[in-house]
Amino acid sequence: MSKKVELLSPAGTLEKLKIAFDFGADAVYGGVSHFSLRIRSGKEFSMEEFKEGIEYAHARGKKVYATINGFPFNSQLSLLKKHIIAMGKLKPDAFIVATPGVLKLCHDLVPDIPLHLSTQANVMNVLDAAIYHDMGATRIITAREISLKDLVAIKSELPDLELEVFVHGSMCFAYSGRCLVSTLQSGRVPNRGSCANDCRFEYEMYAANPETGTLFRLEEDEGVGTYIMNAKDLNLASHMKEILDSGVVDSVKIEGRTKTAYYAATTAKAYRMAIDDYYAGEFHCQKYQYELHSLQNRGYTDAYLVSRPFERHDTQSLDFSMQLGTHQVSGVVNANGTHFLCKFKTEPDDELEVVFPLGSEVAIVDNEIGSTYEKDGRFYMKFKKIATEKGKIYDAIHSGNTNEIVLPTSFPPFTFFRIPSTPEMGTNPKS
Numbered sequence: 016m017s018k019k020v021e022l023l024s025p026a027g028t029l030e031k032l033k034i035a036f037d038f039g040a041d042a043v044y045g046g047v048s049h050f051s052l053r054i055r056s057g058k059e060f061s062m063e064e065f066k067e068g069i070e071y072a073h074a075r076g077k078k079v080y081a082t083i084n085g086f087p088f089n090s091q092l093s094l095l096k097k098h099i100i101a102m103g104k105l106k107p108d109a110f111i112v113a114t115p116g117v118l119k120l121c122h123d124l125v126p127d128i129p130l131h132l133s134t135q136a137n138v139m140n141v142l143d144a145a146i147y148h149d150m151g152a153t154r155i156i157t158a159r160e161i162s163l164k165d166l167v168a169i170k171s172e173l174p175d176l177e178l179e180v181f182v183h184g185s186m187c188f189a190y191s192g193r194c195l196v197s198t199l200q201s202g203r204v205p206n207r208g209s210c211a212n213d214c215r216f217e218y219e220m221y222a223a224n225p226e227t228g229t230l231f232r233l234e235e236d237e238g239v240g241t242y243i244m245n246a247k248d249l250n251l252a253s254h255m256k257e258i259l260d261s262g263v264v265d266s267v268k269i270e271g272r273t274k275t276a277y278y279a280a281t282t283a284k285a286y287r288m289a290i291d292d293y294y295a296g297e298f299h300c301q302k303y304q305y306e307l308h309s310l311q312n313r314g315y316t317d318a319y320l321v322s323r324p325f326e327r328h329d330t331q332s333l334d335f336s337m338q339l340g341t342h343q344v345s346g347v348v349n350a351n352g353t354h355f356l357c358k359f360k361t362e363p364d365d366e367l368e369v370v371f372p373l374g375s376e377v378a379i380v381d382n383e384i385g386s387t388y389e390k391d392g393r394f395y396m397k398f399k400k401i402a403t404e405k406g407k408i409y410d411a412i413h414s415g416n417t418n419e420i421v422l423p424t425s426f427p428p429f430t431f432f433r434i435p436s437t438p439e440m441g442t443n444p445k446s
Contacts, residue, residue, distance in 0.1 A: 065102075069106060348431075
């Protein structure tokens with residue numbers, strides 16, 4: 016593979032789409048309506064906004080892949096056909112689909128749109144990859160349980176088929192997302208976009224004797240935990256060199272359409288650094304992990320791409336569902352780059368680390384509003400006073416305050432400010 020690998024980020028909203036591009040993504044994926052496997056993010060995108068997102072991307076030489084990867088019922092097929100035609104008119108760079116029937120339907124209705132096969136199709140080998148390639152798939156988003164060796168084998172047999180792999184984000188405890196736990200407990204069907212994340216719950220364990228009708232509650236040892244289905248989050252940043260050295264991966268994908276704007280920015284920036292450093296002949300794992308560990312997570316694992324599933328016994332977080340990362344977002348710059356929007360309690364003289372897109376420049380200033388400065392290779396800002404455009408002064412500002420706060424200098428739009436997390440912020444793993 017001679018071309019540079021693509022960095023593919025999630026886009027749950029128009030704002031997140033723009034942020035992902037600003038922070039380094041080459042392409043994004045997202046969808047509209049319940050035919051996408053993330054109903055919530057699908058509802059947050061209107062057709063008009065998705066069209067605007069595609070135009071925004073194309074004006075910058077970027078790509079947008081439209082998700083039509085749900086599993087439709089017979090009663091929905093007429094509506095699905097209309098949706099495919101409507102989405103095709105927006106001219107996305109590809110459709111992401113999950114079933115052979117939808118793959119054929121898209122090919123018949125909008126033959127000019129490239130087709131990417133979703134990870135939900137569970138492709139693990141050359142035989143399945145070849146069948147879907149023959150059916151018109153130009154790219155396979157491989158199963159998350161696949162190994163790098165198997166990717167090499169597929170590429171050697173099908174050199175014209177693009178291969179995409181997940182490198183970061185939430186992991187399903189079931190095989191490639193084929194889960195029915197949410198359906199059983201709440202009637203929400205994961206493979207139709209409405210997973211309730213039941214695997215993230217804490218469960219009580221019981222032993223029953225059917226002969227006597229006796230039921231015993233099992234007590235777990237301290238520290239063992241009962242989050243028995245809670246998979247850790249995928250994090251392959253430290254293995255990007257191995258992945259790219261293989262020469263067979265065309266796109267590396269980040270999960271998380273329903274996650275925060277800060278998540279979209281930070282993951283794009285971290286993996287952008289890793290990819291660019293690789294092609295520059297250098298690699299600094301600690302730099303990428305510093306960014307990724309600032310995010311909320313369930314504990315990290317490098318999962319199965321470089322290790323077989325049976326070799327791994329540390330891919331679950333049994334004693335907590337979610338924990339804060341090393342940092343807390345305190346604020347974000349508005350879309351104009353002129354004002355601070357509070358996300359966490361902020362006071363004058365708080366040292367706020369600045370997170371902005373790679374290649375951006377911010378002036379070093381020291382004025383009556385505040386100061387900006389560099390320290391230990393990172394960029395920081397301090398407010399001397401917290402003031403609104405109309406001159407109102409605050410001793411402190413909290414996340415519920417929607418007033419725009421004057422900055423000491425302009426920043427790139429959607430620049431984030433963060434501070435180190437502390438126990439007082441709620442880093443209790445079970446929070």
